[in-house]
Amino acid sequence: MSFVFFILLTFYIQVKGSVDEYRLLQYLKENYDSFERPVENSSAPLDVKVRFLLNQIMDVDEKNQVMSILAYMDYHWNDYKLTWDPKLFGGIRDVRFSGDDDASFKLWRPDVLLFNSVSESFDSTYSSRFIVSSNGDVQQNPPGIFRFVCQIDVTYYPFDKQTCFLKLGSWTYNGQYINLDFLLTQIIGLHGIPIVVEPERSSTNYASYFVNESIDLQVYLQNGEWDLEGTPGKRVVQKFGTDEYHELYFYIHIRRRTLAYGINLIIPSLVISMMTILGFTLPPDACEKITLETTVLLSVIFFLQMVSSTSPPQSQSVPILAAFFSCCLMLVACSCVFTVLTLSLHHRKPETHEMSPTMRKIFIDWLPYILCMCKPDHPKTPKPKVLGKSIAPIHRLSTIPMLNLPRVSQTTFPDKNVFVYHEVPAVIKNTSRICAELLIIERDIEKMLDKIEEDTKEDMLRSEWRFAAMAVDRLCLYVFSAFITMITCGLIVPHILANI
Numbered sequence: 001m002s003f004v005f006f007i008l009l010t011f012y013i014q015v016k017g018s019v020d021e022y023r024l025l026q027y028l029k030e031n032y033d034s035f036e037r038p039v040e041n042s043s044a045p046l047d048v049k050v051r052f053l054l055n056q057i058m059d060v061d062e063k064n065q066v067m068s069i070l071a072y073m074d075y076h077w078n079d080y081k082l083t084w085d086p087k088l089f090g091g092i093r094d095v096r097f098s099g100d101d102d103a104s105f106k107l108w109r110p111d112v113l114l115f116n117s118v119s120e121s122f123d124s125t126y127s128s129r130f131i132v133s134s135n136g137d138v139q140q141n142p143p144g145i146f147r148f149v150c151q152i153d154v155t156y157y158p159f160d161k162q163t164c165f166l167k168l169g170s171w172t173y174n175g176q177y178i179n180l181d182f183l184l185t186q187i188i189g190l191h192g193i194p195i196v197v198e199p200e201r202s203s204t205n206y207a208s209y210f211v212n213e214s215i216d217l218q219v220y221l222q223n224g225e226w227d228l229e230g231t232p233g234k235r236v237v238q239k240f241g242t243d244e245y246h247e248l249y250f251y252i253h254i255r256r257r258t259l260a261y262g263i264n265l266i267i268p269s270l271v272i273s274m275m276t277i278l279g280f281t282l283p284p285d286a287c288e289k290i291t292l293e294t295t296v297l298l299s300v301i302f303f304l305q306m307v308s309s310t311s312p313p314q315s316q317s318v319p320i321l322a323a324f325f326s327c328c329l330m331l332v333a334c335s336c337v338f339t340v341l342t343l344s345l346h347h348r349k350p351e352t353h354e355m356s357p358t359m360r361k362i363f364i365d366w367l368p369y370i371l372c373m374c375k376p377d378h379p380k381t382p383k384p385k386v387l388g389k390s391i392a393p394i395h396r397l398s399t400i401p402m403l404n405l406p407r408v409s410q411t412t413f414p415d416k417n418v419f420v421y422h423e424v425p426a427v428i429k430n431t432s433r434i435c436a437e438l439l440i441i442e443r444d445i446e447k448m449l450d451k452i453e454e455d456t457k458e459d460m461l462r463s464e465w466r467f468a469a470m471a472v473d474r475l476c477l478y479v480f481s482a483f484i485t486m487i488t489c490g491l492i493v494p495h496i497l498a499n500i
Contacts, residue, residue, distance in 0.1 A: 020090030028082055028095070028132070034106040037177060038079035045176060048110045049076040049183035050168060052250050053141075053216040054231070057223040060150070060162065060254070063309075066118055067150040067164045067252075072219070073125060074141040075110060076183055082107075083136040093134050099127040099142070107132075109140060110178055115167040115247075116148045157307070157319040158261035161229070162254050169247040175237060180246035182233060187216035190231060207237045214250050226254040265306065269325065272299045273484050276332055280477035283470075293336045300329045324487050331480050363468035371474050 039046050051074035058068040086093050097107050107130050113123055125144035132138050150164035170178050189195045195213050214233020222228075230253035238245050258266075276296045282289040304325040368374070 021092055021095065024084060024089040024092055024095060027084065027089075029105055032081055032105075032107075034108050036108060037173075038077070038081060038108050040080050045179040046077060046110075047179045047181065048112070048170075049181055050074070050112065050248055051076070051183040051187060051216055052166070052168075052214065053187075053219055054228075054252075055143075055219050056221045057226055057228070057252075057254065058145070060152070060164075060226060062152045062154060062157075065150055065152045066147055068145065068147045069252075070143070070145055072141050072143045073112075074139065074183065074216075075112065076137065076139050077110065078136045079108065079132070079138050080136055082132045082138065084134050086134050095132050097130040097132060099129050099140060101127060107138065110180075111171045111173065112168055112180065113171050114146060114148060115169060116165075117146065118149055119145075119147045153317055154319045155317040157321055158256055158258050158265065160256055162256075164252045164254070166250040166252075167247060168250070169245060174243040175246045176243070178246065180235075180248060182211065182214055182235060182248060184211065184214070187213075188218040189213040190217060190228065192217075208235055210234050214248075215252070223254075225257055225260075227257060229253040229255050265303065265321070269303055269321070270484075270488065272296055272303070273328060273480075276300075276328060277477060277480055277484070279332070280473050280480065290336060293332050297329065297332045297336060300325050300332060304329065320487075327483060328480075331476055331483075334476070359468075360464070363471055364464060367471045367475065368467070371471060371478070373471060373474060 037046060053072040053074060055070040055072065058070055060067050097103075097105065099107075099109075109130075117124065124146060125142035128140060128142040130138055130140050146166065148164070148166055150162065152162055154160055168180075170180060184195050187195050190213060195211075211233045213231050215231035217228075217231070220228070230251070232251045232253070234249040234251070236247045236249065238247055275292065279289055279293045279296060282292070304322060307319055307322045307325065
């Protein structure tokens, strides 16, 4: 029996509570107009407090310069028509009203919008319910996915830091009708510590000011790509003509996490750069050099395309990583072109590719001297003394006395039919024949010497071009090594140490 009595009592209390809530709702709806600004004095501004709760950074689109976040807006104001005595309505201290646009009964709400929104519906918040307290305080906390413009600076990509902001303000009410301000008394800061508000900043009469932390992070979830470093805020009283408008700026300072970029982009780029240095150590006429440098060239182009695909199309700033790849591309391309030209010159005639005096001064004398390179002697070049001793001066044989003896002669006597033959000694005949043969040999040797000198000159020209190519390769090796060292030590290493 007692159990049945308890059930009936509970049902009576619930019915009584529902009746009280129904009476309260009817009481609040009476003579209420959603278009009326809820102030007793029409010349006084309505204080509207805004709290911004960041839940998650969803995406930072560097290409389109748009940031997407999931957040909750929390609006607070006081409506003097929505007050009641809880004792007269069964102790009810708060009620809920629908926030839908098509609801049968609507409450007044401030038309606060995100000015730099790029969402399709512009206002991307969900129409949540209103929470009304007995003292007239009204609260609405609509969640939403906010997509807004964020100017991205990719100069130090992927070690960059970005600053984005949300600009909130009333679309139609100026400061004379709505006093828009931060609600900082109930928020948790970046390090999980409640924010302490200075007294003058909590006053509604305070104009423009700056706060170190403005976003509530008690429901914040870490992002896998970006670290949140700060959430300062600024209240601005902007003057347009004779009216003053209140604007709230919520700044978001983020820093890119570089672990994934280091594994997928930085380390491969450094390895490719080392391969480029290895290509400069190969001989200029080696076919493997062209193959290696062509492969490195294609790899550099591929990574440069990856960096360009993630960078916004702007001319104000260029990523340092893209400039690094561009310099690598230029040096490798120059080395490939010079190597191809050097190889092609080896197959030309000497008179078509003889080095000019200016080029000889630059590439044979000055550049090797600066690079501390010794000009090697050509191994096939015959020495002047060797040439002089190896071949006897045949033309000097004519100075031998016996070679100047008279040769076969014919003496004419008065009697023309009688010829007298002087018999020449056999020694002179043999000597004369040997001298004739030596003269033939001398002419053949001179032809051979001319051919040797021509081949030697051609080999020397090829050796000079090869030496010039070696000097340019050595210069590229030093320049590229210094460039990679400066880039690595000056840009990459400090950022890596800062992120450890």
